[in-house]
Amino acid sequence: MTTTSLRRVLIPGVAALAAVASLAACGSSDGDSAGDSGSGSSGLSGTVAAGGSSAQEKAQEAWRAGFGADNPDVTITYDPVGSGTGRDNFYSGAYKFAGSDSAIPDEDMSKATAACGGSDPIEVPVFVSPIDIAFNLTGISTLNLDASTIAKIFAGQIKTWNDPAITALNPDAKLPATAISPVHRSDSSGTTDNFTDYLFKASGGAWKTEHSSDWPVQTGEAAEGTSGVVGAIQDGEGTIGYADDSAVASTKLGKVSVKVGDSFVAPSADGAAAGLAASTVVDGADSQLVYDIKRDGTDASVYPVFLVSYLIACPTYDDKATADIVKGFGEFVVSETGQKAAAANALSAPLPSDVADKANAILEKIAAK
Incomplete structure (x- = not known):
């Protein structure tokens, strides 16, 4: 399948993120194609550690700022250590979710399943760049x-x-x-x-x-x-x-x-x-939406050197607070507002609405054990 420092939800002193948070707040009534811009997650509290893809770093800044505007009692740290280390830390339980610019390798799937208590992990696209x-x-x-x-x-x-x-x-x-x-x-x-x-x-x-x-x-x-x-x-x-x-x-x-x-x-x-539109979905578990990317086409509207970056998570967590935060954050990320915020801060391509809807349907199933 082709697939440094901790940062908190609200990052003081970064002027660009203030604009991103404002965009998220203004977009919360836009009628998003997936999720509800995080507004349904108000009242959440707790701390969740995550990390992985360094390509996602600027998008993660935007997402955490936007999500934090609606959920001031939530702290999400994201450590941009690279996709491979991010996946390893997810397998070990150090991260509750990971960002990865490639899907979980076949040889690692048993580790991911074990980390999720025997259940198939969640993999959904969140960032196209x-x-x-x-x-x-x-x-x-x-x-x-x-x-x-x-x-x-x-x-x-x-x-x-x-x-x-x-x-x-x-x-x-x-x-x-x-x-x-x-x-x-x-x-x-x-x-x-x-x-x-x-x-x-x-x-x-x-x-x-x-x-x-x-x-x-x-x-x-x-x-x-x-x-x-x-x-x-x-x-x-x-x-x-x-x-x-x-x-x-x-x-x-x-x-x-x-x-x-x-x-x-x-x-x-x-x-x-x-x-992405020219690529195909890989057959897999119902909790996984992974793409086999076509690189050798002749359509000049396509720039073939790109990445589809994923959010990797578990379908269930031991405690409700963690499950609700991961679910709410994921739904915000794939929402229209979340994708617009990433595009503004990270120059990414917003997910097509049908892809966002499929990703959101998978994320909606996250729950406590």
């Missing part, structure tokens, strides 16, 4: 690359920026002989899982390994977390790496437009949403 292939090359802000060339760059087979494979795709660019320095995640990462899935499916055999949350080849520089990758790209001339669009948007890094059919497509939320 383009993955930018970002680079640092003085004087160049955009490049066109096809999947085969990208794969060979990250495999260490294309070593300089003026390589004929790159210049052929960018005849008008003045490309230097600067060495290419690829940057990848050092931690187990759903962003890596999605990026390697794209390389394997779309590169025509240039990338040899199937998708993996752990970087599968011994090339390039390793950096921890989304922020670590972006920082490493910024710090070196000739660097190139991959990261969620929300982390690249505020930088001056260049972005790659990837070849789709006969066109080159820049990263965008709309392109990621079109990619």
Whole structure:
């Protein structure tokens, strides 16, 4: 299936989140397609620890601010440790729910089931976002690359920026002989899982390994977390790496437009949403809504390098307070208001209404034992 520091519900001193919380409050009477903007969860109290996907970090800030506006007695911490560690901490019980940019691997499903007392875990999409292939090359802000060339760059087979494979795709660019320095995640990462899935499916055999949350080849520089990758790209001339669009948007890094059919497509939320629409749901338990993402189409409305990030939870919890908080928060996240808040803060694509409705129907079943 392709699939640092604690932060509290309300994060003082972050002006952007005040606007997000205002958006959530104003949207609470919008008649959301899924959930009720959290307003039905008023009166909740308690503390829930969660974590995982660093790509979700800005969205989680928005969601916790919006949910906290309606539920001031609830504290939810979210630690952006990466999808793999987030899932592991969910299996161990350290987190009551996790954010993951890839679905639970088949080999881990028994751990997830055990963590949920023998029941199938919940997996629902909550965040759809383009993955930018970002680079640092003085004087160049955009490049066109096809999947085969990208794969060979990250495999260490294309070593300089003026390589004929790159210049052929960018005849008008003045490309230097600067060495290419690829940057990848050092931690187990759903962003890596999605990026390697794209390389394997779309590169025509240039990338040899199937998708993996752990970087599968011994090339390039390793950096921890989304922020670590972006920082490493910024710090070196000739660097190139991959990261969620929300982390690249505020930088001056260049972005790659990837070849789709006969066109080159820049990263965008709309392109990621079109990619989700072109993908198929994986057969699984009734509590799981997981997508097999199509990466090798020719529709130029699709940006194929994107991630579908999931909320992973249990259908039942030992105490009612925890169950009600996880359920209420999840319903807020997939609500129209929650998705708008994430889009505003994290530049993500709101879930299509039918997907949000299906996710909400699964989350509604969360209860105490």
